[in-house]
Amino acid sequence: MTELRPLLSLNHLSKAFAGNQVLQDFNMTIYDGEFFTLLGPSGCGKSTVLNLIAGMETADTGDIILLEQDISQIPAEQRPINTVFQSYALFPHMTVFDNVAFGLKMRKLPKAEIKQRVNEALEMVQLAHLASRKPAQLSGGQQQRVAIARAVVNRPKLLLLDESLSALDYKLRQQMQIELKRLQRKLGITFVYVTHDQEEALAMSDRVVVMNQGKIQQVGTPREIYEEPNSLFVAKFIGEINQLEGEIVSVDGQQSYEVKVEEQRWRLHAEHSFSVGDKVNVLLRPEDLRVEYIEADHPDKFLVGTIVERTYKGKTLDSLIRLSSGAELMASEFFDEDDPSFDYRPNQKVAVNWVAGWEVVLPYEA
Amino acid sequence: MARISKALYLTILMLLLYVPIFILVVNSFNASKYGIKWTGFSTKWYEKLVQNDALIQAALNSLTVSIIAATMATVIGTLAAVALYRYDFKGKKFLSGMVFVSMLTPDIVMAIALLIVFITLGISLGFISLLIAHITFCLPFVIIAVYARLNDFDKRMILAARDLGASEWRIFRLVILPLILPAVVSGWLLSFTLSLDDVIVSAFVTGPGYEILPLKVYSMVKVGVSPEVNAISTILLVVSLLIVIASQLIVRKDKTL
Amino acid sequence: MKLDRGFFKFLSIGLISSWLVLFVFFPNLLVVITSFLTRDPVDLVAAQPSIDSYARTFDWLYLQVLWDSLKMSLLATFACLLLGYPFAMAVASLSKRWQAIMLFLLIVPFWTNSLVRTYAIQFMLGKHGLINQFLLFSGIIDKPLDLLYTQFAVILGLCYILLPFMIFPLYSSLEKLDTRLYKAATDLGANSWSRFRLITIPLTLPGIVAGCLMVFLPSMGMFYIADLLGGAKNLLLGNVIKTQFLNTADWPFGSAFSVIMMLLLGAMLWLYYRATRYVSKKGGIDGADF
Numbered sequence: 001m002t003e004l005r006p007l008l009s010l011n012h013l014s015k016a017f018a019g020n021q022v023l024q025d026f027n028m029t030i031y032d033g034e035f036f037t038l039l040g041p042s043g044c045g046k047s048t049v050l051n052l053i054a055g056m057e058t059a060d061t062g063d064i065i066l067l068e069q070d071i072s073q074i075p076a077e078q079r080p081i082n083t084v085f086q087s088y089a090l091f092p093h094m095t096v097f098d099n100v101a102f103g104l105k106m107r108k109l110p111k112a113e114i115k116q117r118v119n120e121a122l123e124m125v126q127l128a129h130l131a132s133r134k135p136a137q138l139s140g141g142q143q144q145r146v147a148i149a150r151a152v153v154n155r156p157k158l159l160l161l162d163e164s165l166s167a168l169d170y171k172l173r174q175q176m177q178i179e180l181k182r183l184q185r186k187l188g189i190t191f192v193y194v195t196h197d198q199e200e201a202l203a204m205s206d207r208v209v210v211m212n213q214g215k216i217q218q219v220g221t222p223r224e225i226y227e228e229p230n231s232l233f234v235a236k237f238i239g240e241i242n243q244l245e246g247e248i249v250s251v252d253g254q255q256s257y258e259v260k261v262e263e264q265r266w267r268l269h270a271e272h273s274f275s276v277g278d279k280v281n282v283l284l285r286p287e288d289l290r291v292e293y294i295e296a297d298h299p300d301k302f303l304v305g306t307i308v309e310r311t312y313k314g315k316t317l318d319s320l321i322r323l324s325s326g327a328e329l330m331a332s333e334f335f336d337e338d339d340p341s342f343d344y345r346p347n348q349k350v351a352v353n354w355v356a357g358w359e360v361v362l363p364y365e366a
Numbered sequence: 367m368a369r370i371s372k373a374l375y376l377t378i379l380m381l382l383l384y385v386p387i388f389i390l391v392v393n394s395f396n397a398s399k400y401g402i403k404w405t406g407f408s409t410k411w412y413e414k415l416v417q418n419d420a421l422i423q424a425a426l427n428s429l430t431v432s433i434i435a436a437t438m439a440t441v442i443g444t445l446a447a448v449a450l451y452r453y454d455f456k457g458k459k460f461l462s463g464m465v466f467v468s469m470l471t472p473d474i475v476m477a478i479a480l481l482i483v484f485i486t487l488g489i490s491l492g493f494i495s496l497l498i499a500h501i502t503f504c505l506p507f508v509i510i511a512v513y514a515r516l517n518d519f520d521k522r523m524i525l526a527a528r529d530l531g532a533s534e535w536r537i538f539r540l541v542i543l544p545l546i547l548p549a550v551v552s553g554w555l556l557s558f559t560l561s562l563d564d565v566i567v568s569a570f571v572t573g574p575g576y577e578i579l580p581l582k583v584y585s586m587v588k589v590g591v592s593p594e595v596n597a598i599s600t601i602l603l604v605v606s607l608l609i610v611i612a613s614q615l616i617v618r619k620d621k622t623l
Numbered sequence: 624m625k626l627d628r629g630f631f632k633f634l635s636i637g638l639i640s641s642w643l644v645l646f647v648f649f650p651n652l653l654v655v656i657t658s659f660l661t662r663d664p665v666d667l668v669a670a671q672p673s674i675d676s677y678a679r680t681f682d683w684l685y686l687q688v689l690w691d692s693l694k695m696s697l698l699a700t701f702a703c704l705l706l707g708y709p710f711a712m713a714v715a716s717l718s719k720r721w722q723a724i725m726l727f728l729l730i731v732p733f734w735t736n737s738l739v740r741t742y743a744i745q746f747m748l749g750k751h752g753l754i755n756q757f758l759l760f761s762g763i764i765d766k767p768l769d770l771l772y773t774q775f776a777v778i779l780g781l782c783y784i785l786l787p788f789m790i791f792p793l794y795s796s797l798e799k800l801d802t803r804l805y806k807a808a809t810d811l812g813a814n815s816w817s818r819f820r821l822i823t824i825p826l827t828l829p830g831i832v833a834g835c836l837m838v839f840l841p842s843m844g845m846f847y848i849a850d851l852l853g854g855a856k857n858l859l860l861g862n863v864i865k866t867q868f869l870n871t872a873d874w875p876f877g878s879a880f881s882v883i884m885m886l887l888l889g890a891m892l893w894l895y896y897r898a899t900r901y902v903s904k905k906g907g908i909d910g911a912d913f
Binding site for chain 2: 639709735783843868874
């Protein structure tokens with residue numbers, strides 16, 4: 001992204017339902033042309049944010065600025081924003097064509113233009129041949145595409161996607177992820193995607209905001225979110241992670257600490273600043289762990305434990321390792337057929353290590 | 367604003383539905399003969415009712431017909447619903463189609479059809495013809511109520527019962543019947559009131575020898591407003607009200623269980 | 624065990640089949656047959672095929688009567704729809720608890736004697752009835768209005784008795800309506816009127832047709848309403864049929880009317896079927912996968 005032009009800013013939004021504060025002082029900026037994802041568990045307030053942007057709900061306080069214009073008082077039907085709904089919400093009594101044409105008809109465009117634009121939109125989602133069908137005659141994936149066409153045909157400034165892929169099965173969902181991404185690039189429309197599926201969020205987005213309990217936990221690129229989570233919540237929500245307890249033994253300088261973990265001392269890197277004696281969480285992604293099979297004595301600077309369980313997952317081999325302290329680690333390694341020692345047996349003694357610097361050290365949380 | 371107008375509209379329409387009934391009931395206790403002005407509380411019209419032997423006889427006749435018709439309709443209808451639910455057989459579509467059509471058939475059309483069939487078959491108009499007619503128009507209501515209830519529960523339960531060795535009769539008595547009982551009872555109650563209230567069909571298929579209450583009331587009303595009619599109407603309303611409350615309680619209680 | 628299964632099945636199916644065939648199918652067949660026969664002064668019906676009864680139905684005099692009675696039923700149906708639709712919408716938007724209360728209040732009239740309720744209306748509309756008394760008292764009029772024994776009274780009575788039958792199907796189709804569609808329509812720029820016109824109305828068409836069916840058809844037959852509220856002049860189809868059967872003893876003619884009503888029922892059921900298809904699935908060009 002060369003030039004970041006703010007398209008939409010949410011300023012100090014708050015919203016309560018029946019005394020239940022869903023959002024409080026919520027601030028966020030979305031840039032023109034990006035694929036932006038709101039990620040969080042259900043009930044985190046992400047759908048409320050979407051509803052506020054779309055105009056389906058009104059915020060208690062705060063404003064919504066779209067292209068330097070405050071739209072918070074503009075009714076939903078007049079906002080240049082369209083939505084692809086979770087359940088598609090296609091009009092069952094209208095044909096595919098009429099569904100897609102609905103928004104243009106509401107804007108009272110000339111018939112010829114409507115026809116042309118609808119056909120273009122259907123062409124784009126490869127459904128031109130089904131224009132005269134009714135939604136119930138289409139498959140789930142086709143319905144999904146109609147819903148997308150129905151929204152983008154209006155050339156919105158912003159396209160909202162509310163868990164739009166969650167109704168599809170796994171394979172179709174993956175295929176649609178790629179298609180959506182391609183479509184977004186082609187159209188240049190800013191997409192705001194809402195999901196609780198972290199894999200989906202990482203795969204599609206330019207930027208992700210992780211939300212919990214009505215608050216932003218972290219904003220960043222998928223890579224930042226995954227590799228540099230700023231809280232235990234984000235770390236755990238974005239994929240599997242191992243969590244070990246530790247204590248700062250000494251401060252070695254800028255972002256470098258000596259930490260006692262599992263009765264051993266380690267030199268670790270941390271974004272946070274700590275002082276001696278602070279309790280910390282050391283977080284390790286399963287795929288960052290290296291497992292080595294050992295006989296009896298263990299060398300220093302390794303976590304030692306025994307294999308409790310192994311799960312063959314095709315691409316990877318997942319091992320559950322119990323350390324001598326009782327803590328358990330999950331290691332996920334790419335399967336290497338050429339390595340005879342790769343297949344660890346249960347109760348096998350192993351040593352675990354990781355690439356220095358790939359750990360995440362955060363203040364201790366229970 | 368929209369909420370207030372909505373509430374207002376609902377209230378007004380409900381009032382319009384209930385006010386006439388309410389006034390009728392109040393007037394049945396009005397001492398005045400013409401019911402124009404309130405001249406004091408009185409139960410004399412009820413006392414007069416009791417002395418009207420023809421009316422009492424008609425009421426007894428009505429009760430007899432309604433109780434027997436409701437019971438027969440409930441038995442046949444329940445068996446029919448269970449059969450339609452459980453079995454596949456030739457003509458099932460035709461049968462359920464007839465149930466559906468007979469429920470939607472306007473009363474007057476059914477009345478004519480039954481009258482013609484009674485005359486053709488030589489069934490004399492009176493108690494028997496009334497009974498058959500009432501059973502016929504109550505049947506679809508029972509069938510549909512019981513069938514809907516059956517549809518609510520898991521069909522595999524019956525398979526399980528059979529798997530455990532229950533005979534067909536026992537499956538019906540020990541598994542199906544307890545589950546559909548609320549629907550059966552409310553089907554009976556509905557049949558009873560439908561039968562007790564019917565004017566249209568009865569007007570066609572009854573004979574001069576067997577007078578029933580709705581027709582008696584009908585002829586009294588046609589002659590003109592008489593305070594006795596207010597009294598008998600009030601009694602009929604109260605009976606209906608008690609029955610509908612009973613039926614609702616059965617359904618409600620069943621839902622909470 | 625096999626024997627017992629067979630017996631139970633035989634008993635339950637046999638009982639209902641014979642009842643329905645004997646008292647529903649056979650009678651209706653007889654009505655159709657009778658309608659094509661000739662009247663006989665002695666035996667009621669003579670076995671002489673004729674379409675005379677139908678021809679007479681389209682006789683100018685009868686057409687007039689027919690139209691007058693149909694008009695009242697049609698107006699009553701229309702009035703019920705106009706009153707009932709907002710009512711059903713309002714009920715459907717209430718909380719579950721209030722919905723249950725409102726539905727109960729609507730069910731009660733269904734269970735109460737409609738003759739008695741018609742009588743209650745007669746009582747209200749009379750020269751000295753409550754409405755006239757009220758209007759006189761409040762000084763809006765100085766002479767009692769002739770409310771009773773008018774077409775208006777009959778239509779009012781029909782509405783009064785049949786309104787719940789309109790509201791129930793409307794309510795059930797409104798209640799089934801997916802509110803997310805409103806959200807989608809709003810999102811696409813539809814205002815509340817467009818939403819109502821393009822989403823609510825089309826999607827509740829089955830309810831509208833069903834409600835009209837359940838009001839219009841019975842309304843034609845309710846002779847006692849015309850008797851009590853319409854007097855001698857304002858007859859419903861039911862009064863005509865009743866006279867043909869019970870007074871004039873012209874069975875073929877009465878049967879012809881009855882057949883026409885069944886055809887109407889059939890037509891409305893077909894409409895209902897079309898409406899349900901329209902809102903649910905198919906339609907458009909089936910399997911046009913080119």
